[in-house]
Each structure stands twice: as structure tokens, then as C-alpha cells.
Amino acid sequence: MSKVAVIGAGSWGTALSIVLSDNGHDVRLWTHRKEQADMINNQHVNENYLKVNLPENIKAYDDLHSAIDDVKAIILVVPTKAIREVSQQLNRLLKKKITIIHATKGIEPESLKRVSQMISEELDSYSYEDIVVLSGPSHAEEVGKRLPTTVTVSSLDSSNAKLAQDLFINESFRVYTSPDVVGIELGGALKNIIALGAGISDGLGYGDNAKAALITRGLAEITRLGTSLGANPLTFLGLPGVGDLIVTCTSVHSRNWRAGNLLGKGHKLDEVLDQMGMVVEGVRTAKAAYQFAEDQEIEMPITAGIYQILFENKYPREVVEQLMSRNKREEMDDLAELIGGNYSK
Numbered sequence: 001m002s003k004v005a006v007i008g009a010g011s012w013g014t015a016l017s018i019v020l021s022d023n024g025h026d027v028r029l030w031t032h033r034k035e036q037a038d039m040i041n042n043q044h045v046n047e048n049y050l051k052v053n054l055p056e057n058i059k060a061y062d063d064l065h066s067a068i069d070d071v072k073a074i075i076l077v078v079p080t081k082a083i084r085e086v087s088q089q090l091n092r093l094l095k096k097k098i099t100i101i102h103a104t105k106g107i108e109p110e111s112l113k114r115v116s117q118m119i120s121e122e123l124d125s126y127s128y129e130d131i132v133v134l135s136g137p138s139h140a141e142e143v144g145k146r147l148p149t150t151v152t153v154s155s156l157d158s159s160n161a162k163l164a165q166d167l168f169i170n171e172s173f174r175v176y177t178s179p180d181v182v183g184i185e186l187g188g189a190l191k192n193i194i195a196l197g198a199g200i201s202d203g204l205g206y207g208d209n210a211k212a213a214l215i216t217r218g219l220a221e222i223t224r225l226g227t228s229l230g231a232n233p234l235t236f237l238g239l240p241g242v243g244d245l246i247v248t249c250t251s252v253h254s255r256n257w258r259a260g261n262l263l264g265k266g267h268k269l270d271e272v273l274d275q276m277g278m279v280v281e282g283v284r285t286a287k288a289a290y291q292f293a294e295d296q297e298i299e300m301p302i303t304a305g306i307y308q309i310l311f312e313n314k315y316p317r318e319v320v321e322q323l324m325s326r327n328k329r330e331e332m333d334d335l336a337e338l339i340g341g342n343y344s345k
């Protein structure tokens with residue numbers, strides 16, 4: 001078994017540490033807060049982030065240098081906005097090339113860069129091909145209780161993806177591989193926008209019909225943007241696409257759904273984000289996707305509506321009216337366009 005470092009001691013970093021510990025690995029969980037490291041080491045809990053008891057072979061560190069010393073792999077799980085800063089810290093410390101797996105779901109607003117691009121830009125001796133992404137329908141709250149979960153790992157270097165698969169796979173955590181890094185990262189990031197929308201819809205008191213429509217038409221938008229950036233459309237029908245979209249739009253565990261739900265009930269964005277205490281990635285991702293879609297003239301009406309609610313103080317009900325009164329369309333034309341084909345009647 002191997003020494004592995006999990007960088008980021010939030011809910012997802014903690015849950016992934018449990019999987020790795022169950023697989024017999026020597027897990028070093030890094031946090032930038034000393035008091036949190038002390039709590040994990042002395043009481044074996046990480047109470048603000050995951051309400052479970054932690055195995056004793058998860059050791060917390062607040063010193064990054066010691067955390068990554070002699071490890072076989074680094075799992076990077078900080079929010080997207082911290083990825084560059086933490087990668088820069090790693091860059092100063094890394095003495096040799098170690099496999100890096102990230103499990104972060106977001107994109108950078110100004111550049112629309114994906115997480116693997118950001119990481120490889122900050123690490124001198126790494127290229128984009130070296131980074132692995134892990135994504136799929138996987139709430140930390142369920143993984144922490146060892147409930148059955150499936151995810152996908154991907155890297156342009158398939159040996160890195162296989163290494164990640166072997167590190168994580170067990171009887172309650174099934175790991176697939178895929179070659180489509182772009183699709184997997186974009187699926188994981190963009191579903192958070194639609195989950196905000198599903199939460200808003202529930203907060204407004206709408207029903208399952210509205211949510212099913214958001215999921216389905218949301219998937220069409222994700223696929224449209226994703227394929228324009230080189231993703232394989234099939235990926236969006238898999239675990240990192242429709243799978244993650246379903247779980248995030250329908251689960252009370254979802255931070256994005258919960259934030260959306262409060263917005264739908266009339267709370268202001270700042271107040272909602274203060275209340276959450278955990279990262280709500282969909283907010284920054286909505287800004288990134290909206291700006292890109294505008295620049296590239298990609299049709300993303302749900303994303304545009306959510307952007308207006310988040311950043312232009314538009315009332316959610318007005319956005320729903322706007323979406324429901326769009327021009328009449330043929331659904332099959334849209335669907336065919338998503339896979340690059342033409343539908344002829």
C-alpha cells in the first residue's frame with residue numbers, strides 16, 4: 001500500500017481520504033488550519049465538514065512539505081478559486097514528479113480554463129497530460145458513509161488514469177476510466193449551474209416537472225458548450241455528465257442545490273453564501289460559462305437566466321417566464337445538433 005497526500009480538508013477531501021484509508025493507504029490530509037489538523041489527529045473528526053468518525057490512519061498535517069514527503073500520489077481537492085495558489089505552493093516543494101489527481105469541479109472565470117490546465121500551468125515540471133481528473137455523481141456525505149458510489153477518472157496519459165483507478169477502487173467506490181479529460185472536467189463544472197437552477201425551482205415551489213425539464217434542457221446546454229471546447233458528446237451521457245447532473249439537481253446534500261433553494265425562497269446571494277459555510281462552485285462557473293457563451297454566441301438560456309439571478313438581481317420568477325416564453329422550437333433539431341448531426345424528418 002502507498003503513502004498518499006490529500007490536499008484540501010473540506011468535505012470532499014475528507015470523504016476521499018476515507019476511501020483511500022479503507023483501501024489500506026497511508027493517508028496524509030493537508031489543511032491550511034492548524035486547529036483543524038489537531039482536531040482530526042486528536043478526536044478523529046472533521047466536524048465542520050463531514051459528520052462521520054474518521055479512521056485513525058488518516059493523519060492531518062498543516063505543513064505541506066511534510067504532507068507530500070515521499071508520497072506516491074497527490075489528490076488535489078481545494079475549491080477552484082484556490083487551485084492556482086495551492087499549486088504554486090506545491091511547485092515550490094515538489095522535488096520529483098508524483099502523480100497528481102484532482103477532484104475539483106469548476107472553471108476559471110476570466111480564462112475559462114479547466115482545473116487540469118490551471119494546475120499544469122503552475123507546476124514547472126508537469127504538463128497537462130500528467131494530470132488526472134476524478135469526477136462523477138458522488139456527494140461526500142454518502143461516500144463518507146461508504147454508500148455505493150461510481151466515478152470516472154481521466155488523463156491523457158492512460159497509465160496515470162489506471163493508477164488513480166487502482167488507488168481508489170473498492171466494493172463501495174467503483175471507478176471507471178475514460179480518455180475524455182475535457183468532457184469530464186466540463187461536465188463536473190457545468191452541472192453545478194443547473195443544480196443552482198434546480199434548487200431555485202424547488203425554492204419557488206415548482207414541482208418535479210420543472211426540475212426534469214431543467215435537467216434535460218440543462219444537459220443540452222452543457223453538451224453544446226462542452227462540444228464547442230472539444231469534449232466528446234458521449235461523455236455527457238455518462239457518470240460525469242447526466243449522472244452528476246441528476247445527483248446534484250435532486251439531492252439535499254448538494255451545496256449548489258441548497259444555495260439555489262435559498263435563492264428561490266428570496267434570500268440574497270451574499271447572505272446565502274455566508275450561510276453555506278462550504279464552497280458553492282456553480283456561482284463562479286455560471287459567470288465563466290455565461291461570458292464565454294455570450295462571446296462565442298452559444299445558446300445557453302438556462303445559464304443566462306441563472307447568471308441574471310445571481311449577478312443582475314433579476315427575480316427568479318421573471319427568469320422562468322422568460323424561459324417558458326422563448327420562441328417555439330423543434331426538440332429533435334436541438335438534440336441532433338448536440339451530437340453534430342442533422343435531423344431530417
Ligand SMILES: NC(=O)C1=CN([C@@H]2O[C@H](COP(=O)(O)OP(=O)(O)OC[C@H]3O[C@@H](n4cnc5c(N)ncnc54)[C@H](OP(=O)(O)O)[C@@H]3O)[C@@H](O)[C@H]2O)C=CC1
Pocket residue numbers: 008009010011012013031032033049077078079080082085086103104105106138139140141277278279281
Ligand atoms: N463536497 C462534495 O460532495 C464534492 C465536492 N466536489 C468538489 O470538490 C471541491 C472541494 O469541495 P468541498 O470539499 O466540498 O469544499 P468545502 O467547502 O467543503 O472545503 C474546501 C476546503 O478547501 C480549503 N481551502 C479553501 N481555500 C484554500 C486555500 N487557499 N488554501 C488551502 N485550503 C483552502 C477550505 O479551508 P477553509 O476551512 O479555510 O475554508 C476547506 O478545507 C469543489 O470543487 C467541489 O465542487 C466534488 C465532488 C463532491
Ligand SMILES: O=C(CO)COP(=O)(O)O
Pocket residue numbers: 105136137138139140192195244247248253254255256257279280281
Ligand atoms: O459534485 C458533487 C456531487 O457529485 C457535489 O456537488 P455540490 O458541490 O453541489 O454539493
